[in-house]
Amino acid sequence: MSSNDPVAAFLVEAGDLLDQVEQDLLDLGHNLQDSDLINAVFRGLHTLKGSGAMFGFEALAAFTHHCESAFDRVRKGKAAATAELVEAILAAKDHMAVLLDPAAPKGDAAGEAILDRLRAIMDDEGAGPAAAAPVVEAPAKPAGTGWHLRFYLPGEAMVNGLNPLGLIDELRELGEARVAVLRDRLPPLDQFDPTQCYFGWDVTLRGDIDRDAIDDVFMFVIDDMELALEPLAAEPEEAPAQIVVEAAPVVASPAQAASPSAPAVAKDRPTENVRVPAERLDELMDRVGELVIAQSRLSQIAQGSAHAALRSVSEDIERLSSELRDTMMVLRMVPVSTLFGRFRRLVHDLAHETGKTIELITEGESTELDKTVIERLADPMIHLIRNSCDHGLETADDRLAAGKLAAGILRLRAQQSGGEVIISIQDDGKGLDRDRIRAKAEGNGLIQPGQVLSDPELYQLIFQPGFSTAAQVTNLSGRGVGMDVVKRTIESLRGTIDIASKPGEGSTISLRIPLTLAIIEGLLVRVGEGHYVIPLAAVEECLELSLEEDLRSRGRSFITLRDRLVPFLRLREMFATGTKPDVFQKIVVISTGSGERVGLVVDQIVGSYQTVIKSMSTLHRDVSTFSGATILGDGSVALILDIAQLITIGQQQEERLRAAG
């Protein structure tokens, strides 16, 4: 897909627009009187209709027109916003998405059905309670006087197809208007861009005019423009500044002097955004990664050289490349709200389908995560949310019987904690059923009957393939396929899942996800002749393995650490390096996701190391001990250890060894 293709660009923009309309509709569903939201929905639909027609999506434009008209009536107070209307427009929004998809089959029937529903709603509403118009929060209009406006349009207004004269004509229609041009923003000629709008306007409107009527004129630009609006004083004749052409920017008219204290509607100019395809960012990240590697080679050479100028250049490049990498990391970060936003509609639909009342609460939406991580989190989270809504939360009747509020609460929370983001999905439903999980696991042969398991261990069983305790299979939550996929996906992001649950009080599923997939803080170690990276997040401490402990531990691989026994694995043996151990071997104590501590015996600890992760080739995908690889300063390759897998494999080896005697 070429980014220069205007239709492709329109599709992206339309998708965003529909998402925004959906969010506004969902908000409106909670607050039917909110005129800002009604206007926002109307604007969204209007823009979609207009640009849809421009890019040849006639069906979309025609369909959207009806929805827009419906909202126009609501906006003008001729009809009331109702829950039914919001539902109908939500359904219509889904249909618009279909109309936008060139591959989707086009059936008019679905659209007609939605429009019929819409007409029915609007006909019902048309006459009746429409009188209960939106609350007017504007200051009471001073009868018979008028308004004084100063406004500057956004610079690119004309590029975007806005005709300022049209706006002024609309203002004239409202009442007697005196219009003056403000030229104070006009740049010197050499900086003048003829496509930009530099003028502002100073308008004095006389007459009995509603404030909303003025806002309506600027409806489509109000977010980007600067507008200062004040009611005219009783004796308006004292304003001599309204000559048709204002002289120079330095001449401050009385009106201008007064304006700082005036109720300003002006907003900050929005920061400019650029859309970049994700692949380009990935390419850039690769280049930056290579630059960092080349730079560290350069600095090694520079350090070994007596050439002062070379050393100084090398230090500059070191600083620049590390700044560049930090900037690059920030570029890839997106707020979690982009993820959470998608779930509002999901929960809304789930509530309808299950007949439960569900309130969704989100927290920490500004927490940022790597874009790739966000994308890959979406599916597992959908699954977990479905599970919570379907199996966790009870029906309103059951909840009331249990002494809870009728509305079930689903809470999505994101928070940063060190190099990780913790995302939790919490419901206040009935909690996981321990007995049923145990019975099912025993039935499946996953555990022995009567085997003693802690709660966390028991809960982890639900992530086993084919495990489902749902007595009834519904079309919402999976059929026991899925939880294992959820776990695999989270693990592929180098994350972990914790479950906490209390019977009758609900469950919390916490996903701990590293901030980024691209870079890892690691401890570089040497085992035999190979270099390996241990993720620093897992490292607790480093010790020396003394000679006598080494000898003593032939039969049992344990060390005593602060009165606790810590088992250890000799990486040299696991990797069959065939080399002799160093005299001073070291133990890196790591903690696993489930809180266990395990030591890894290495020959040498080289130091901590921030590295760019490269994935291993398909041909090595069965080598689960390593999660990836990285390139060291000298150009050689170091493998990154996958701690969880390494320990599992270590356990298997030891079991085999014990079995062999």
Added chain:
Amino acid sequence: MTDSLIPWDAEGNLDVLTFDLESETFALEAAQVQEILDLLPETGVPGAHPLVGSVVNFRGKIIPLADLRMAFGMQAAETTLESRIVVIEMAVEGEPIQMGIRADSVHEVAALNRGASEAAPAVGMRWRRDYVRGLVRRPEGVIVLPDLNAIFSSVLGGGVPSMPSITH
């Protein structure tokens, strides 16, 4: 094996790069070959299939280094001044991947002719028959056209030795 696995052109020719392993001459399709490199520092991957037992840094990319000796029952050997790495691109499960192939020495790009080629014989060959797409007679000797897809699918399709057990 039928020679339909070999992409002869309309005139029955095929451009190949020939290289030696032990005393045999092998050929890779020239279209697959991206680059011929001097030896690079290798990093062993513990637990990997011996056919792809190490990785190398090829211009910032980490690519597997394959030793076809392992597929043809030869002994691992020390590298020499003549040793090279041939970087090829091939599709594995539909995804193009790059990998290095070890060569004791690299000869030339040559045109093979269909008329001189034969399917791998049923007897007289100690290699797995499905690893050979065909044999081509030339005055200097026989050239082996290996079937890389078959060879590497053995790496992917299980049958991988587990981690070496603990030695004492």
